[in-house]
Amino acid sequence: MRKVILQFREIKDAPKELEVMIDNEAIAARFGELIDTSRENYCNGVITAEKLQGAVSVVGSLQSKLHLICSKCLETFEYKVPEWFNLILMPAPQAFKDEVELESSDLDVVYYKGEQIDLTDHVLDHMIVEIPMNPVCSENCNGVNYKCEVPEEDEIDPRWAALKNISSNDKK
DSSP, rough: OBEEEEEEEGGGOOEEEEEEEEEEHHHHHHGGGGGGGTTTTTEEEEEEEEETTTTTEEEEEEEEEEEOOOOHHHHHEEOOOSSEEEEEEEEEOSSSSOOOOOGGGGGGEEESSSSEEEEEHHHHHHHHHHSSSSSOOOOOOOOOOOOOOOTTTOOOOOOGGHHHHHHHHHHH
């Protein structure tokens, strides 16, 4: 896996494009049991970073494939994460206020320090957030197919035969 490192000095005059290539190993390390790691999972794409007034806008187009486990039938199925991704990068303030209530628009803001930032974890976070809480392989998934065969009355396991005698004594 190549890390997605953005150098801020490279985007002073013109937007900068970065290539995203996240392999199965990196995705498996971050996603854990959310995905089927025995199959090939990947995320590729291009991220464009552009300077705004006091911030950096990061917009990405990703092509990804994850193998999720259906929460109904427990079978593995292919899932494609929605492709658009965006962040606003802002320099970290000197100090934060004691308590701040976050709004939904604040979730796309990332604070940074220094001259570069590794965007790899932010791309992976985007992918995790886009996974459904209860992934289902299809709308008409019937769930796990339990084959439960009830034995006939005269087909009693010999280990349970003594219990049958007890129940017939209770009826007398």
